[in-house]
Amino acid sequence: MSLLPLDDLPGPLPRPLPAPVRSPSASAARLAGRVLSLLPLLLIGAWAAVDWHAVSDGAARLASADPRWLLTGVFFTCLGWVAAACVRQGAIPERLPPGPLLASQFAAGAANHVLPASIGAHAVTLRFLQRRGIPLARATASLALYSLIKPIAKTLVLLVFLVAFPDLLRLGELVPDERTLLLAAGSVTIGLAAPALLMAVVRPLRRPILAFVRTALTDVRLLHSRPSRVLALWGGAAVAPVLQASVIASVGASLGLPLSWAQVVFAFLAASTAVGAVPAPGGIGPVDAALVFTMVTLGAPMDLATATVIGYRVLTVWLPLLPGALVLSALLHRKVL
Incomplete structure (x- = not known):
């Protein structure tokens, strides 16, 4: 076997491929993903530092509560995430995977x-909806339907x-005065008139807003032609506040709150309906104050009502x-979100 001379070779020898160079955009995207994964933990740490007194006070009061009723409250809290997932599924025509949907609502x-x-x-x-391939307009319409x-x-x-x-509820002291009713009516009027005024003044917004309305309708x-979606949407939305109120009733029972389950449910519904539109994180603050006031009006002692609300927040906010x-x-890291 003879070797060919170098001049008779078919072409130049292949050169080794250069090592792949990471583009600055890919590195920035990877860094942004890591920051987003750590951002929730950083925000929680900052919030805990600001509101640490409420956390420690609530934990101290719950230490002397009946653990069986507290476990019942944890059970109702978990059912609340299931109800939220049902409402989210009911607000979108496409079928969503139950496991990732429930995990997204927990997150x-x-x-x-x-x-x-x-x-x-x-x-x-x-x-989450966009990652499932749902267009932005339809995903936004589902959020609007959920909020409505x-x-x-x-x-x-x-x-x-x-x-x-x-006969169980003392309604006279809970009826809002004329000033509160006028304020609520004014807020509703402004909320309905603002989009129409915005469309009339800013013409470039007319087309996307009208397209969004057509998509939503x-x-x-x-959705309302499918019984399963109607049940998930309206049934989940009706059950969710009852489950939240059941958490409060369970915490109250563990502390000896002298109110029935129906009274606690009504107190939560009235308080969250009255001040639920105030933009506070998770309704914390205004809803808590209104809830304590409503339970005191129904006959609960102030200290027990306050301890019940603190315990409710510990179970539904701080524990999970x-x-x-x-x-x-984890969902951000696995690109589920």
Whole structure:
């Protein structure tokens, strides 16, 4: 076997391929993903440092509570995430995977308690829907439907309790005065008139707003033609506030609160309906004050009502906050969000 001379070789020898060079945009995207994964934990740490007194006080009071009733409250808290996932599924025509959907709502709870007006929960859900291939317009329409159905369903449940338990509730002291009613009417009027005024003044916004409205109306008609979606949407929205109130009732029972389950449910429905529109993180603050006032009006001692609300926040906010943030970081890392 003879070797060919160098001049007879078919071409130049192949050179080794250069090592792949990472582009600055890819490195920046990777860094941004890591920052987003750690951001929930950083926000929780900052919030805990500011509100540490409430956490320590609530934990000290719960240490002497009946653990069986506290476990019941944890059970109702977990059912609340299931109800939220049902409402999210009912607001979108496409079928969503149950496991990732439930995980996203658990993570959305952590984001919801950090940012006001449910912005965090909506942002997590919007990202989840887009990752499932749902267009932005339809995903945004589902969030709008979710936000619209929840207060309507809560008001209907409140009316049912007013009819079912007329003798148990002292309604006279809870009826809002004329100033409060005028303020609520003005807020509703402004909320309805602002989009119409914005469309009339800013012409470039007319087309996207009208397209969004058409998409939303189309999805609403489609969803309400499917019984399974109607049950998930309206049933989940009606059950969710009752489950939240059941957590309060369980904590109250563990502390010896002298109110019945129906009275606690009504107190929560009335308080959250009255001041639920105030943009506080997770409704914390205004809803708590209104809830304490309502329970005191119904006959509960001030100290027990305050301890019950603190315990409720410990079970629904602080206990699942760190696990929810870890799940949020994991979903971001696995590109589920």
